[in-house]
Amino acid sequence: MSDVRLFDSRPTAEVEAESPLVLSxxxxxxxxxxxxxxxxxxxxxxxxxxxxxxxxxVLDEAVRQVLGVSLPxxxxxxxxxxxxERSIQWLSPDEWLxxxxxxxxxxxxxxxxxxxxxxxxxxxxxxxxxTVVELSGPMAREVLMKSTPYDVHPRHFPAGKGVTTTFxxxxxxxxxxxxxxxxxxxxxxxxxxxYRWLVDAGEEYGLAVSTGD
Amino acid sequence: xxxxxxxxxxxHREEEEFHPKGQAHIARPADPDACSDAEWGDYxxxxxxxxxxxxxxxxxxxxxxxxxxxxxxxVTYEILETYRMGEQPTITAESLAxxxxxxxxxxxxxxxxxxGASDAALxxxxxxxx
Numbered sequence: 001m002s003d004v005r006l007f008d009s010r011p012t013a014e015v016e017a018e019s020p021l022v023l024s025x026x027x028x029x030x031x032x033x034x035x036x037x038x039x040x041x042x043x044x045x046x047x048x049x050x051x052x053x054x055x056x057x058v059l060d061e062a063v064r065q066v067l068g069v070s071l072p073x074x075x076x077x078x079x080x081x082x083x084x085e086r087s088i089q090w091l092s093p094d095e096w097l098x099x100x101x102x103x104x105x106x107x108x109x110x111x112x113x114x115x116x117x118x119x120x121x122x123x124x125x126x127x128x129x130x131t132v133v134e135l136s137g138p139m140a141r142e143v144l145m146k147s148t149p150y151d152v153h154p155r156h157f158p159a160g161k162g163v164t165t166t167f168x169x170x171x172x173x174x175x176x177x178x179x180x181x182x183x184x185x186x187x188x189x190x191x192x193x194x195y196r197w198l199v200d201a202g203e204e205y206g207l208a209v210s211t212g213d
Numbered sequence: 214x215x216x217x218x219x220x221x222x223x224x225h226r227e228e229e230e231f232h233p234k235g236q237a238h239i240a241r242p243a244d245p246d247a248c249s250d251a252e253w254g255d256y257x258x259x260x261x262x263x264x265x266x267x268x269x270x271x272x273x274x275x276x277x278x279x280x281x282x283x284x285x286x287x288v289t290y291e292i293l294e295t296y297r298m299g300e301q302p303t304i305t306a307e308s309l310a311x312x313x314x315x316x317x318x319x320x321x322x323x324x325x326x327x328x329g330a331s332d333a334a335l336x337x338x339x340x341x342x343x
Contacts, residue, residue: 092277
């Protein structure tokens with residue numbers, strides 16, 4: 001076990017947490033949703049985000065043991081567990097992004113550290129630094145085509161792929177967990193700007209904001 | 214507005230994701246205390262400005278954030294190859310000059326630059342790459 005001191009960034013539910021989009025008035029927009037939306041935008045707030053860094057072989061063993069999925073070694077690969085709630089994405093040859101449901105990040109970090117022991121690695125909890133916005137609906141790809149220079153054609157961007165790229169003149173991680181959904185991992189400081197961009201870009205296709213599950 | 218192949222992401226990405234970082238293959242003197250002022254100044258400040266083949270360091274700033282090398286032609290701006298850190302280029306001014314076998318091609322020290330390599334030589338090198 002490495003001697004890094006850990007702390008739970010969200011120890012109790014008593015302290016109210018705020019998503020980066022807390023001031024973006026998603027509720028207000030949700031009330032004015034069009035009858036048959038072409039795009040539906042939904043924020044996946046308060047997920048646990050961990051950055052894993054280290055050698056692929058060392059990390060792969062620990063990740064298999066703790067999460068039950070293998071580490072994606074191929075560039076741009078995104079792997080989900082059976083429930084689809086936990087994911088690991090390749091970010092660079094020695095860096096991966098793990099996203100897990102709310103409340104799991106701290107215990108996951110502990111279990112990974114236990115599994116990795118004295119190996120050469122780094123795990124950073126970046127849950128507070130970014131948020132996930134999900135786009136779905138038949139026109140979601142049209143909105144993305146207006147916003148990013150990356151080729152989002154299904155032939156080039158199949159489900160199970162994710163890339164870090166320029167998005168709306170900012171940067172974002174764009175990923176496609178399954179055929180019907182696109183996820184944007186937005187940095188905290190860009191979140192409101194990107195949300196407003198998406199609302200503007202999605203206007204012509206009938207963008208609905210959904211705040212429920 | 215062109216695409217650059219990132220050897221780490223293994224696909225072509227938009228140019229705006231990248232940032233140039235100057236000349237590649239500049240080795241820091243192994244013992245800075247022992248080297249002369251001229252050697253240190255050369256390492257620190259002096260860079261090639263070739264007309265022709267140039268090996269450059271670039272960073273995929275928005276993508277994987279890895280540094281890599283690009284072999285670029287400074288006249289045509291054509292990117293001849295990209296390769297990872299620690300690797301050596303397969304296309305150099307010398308290799309082009311060999312291809313050319315012509316007197317008009319001058320190769321500077323270290324084979325890092327050339328003058329007057331014809332388009333035909335470049336094209337045949339690219340053909341050999343593909």
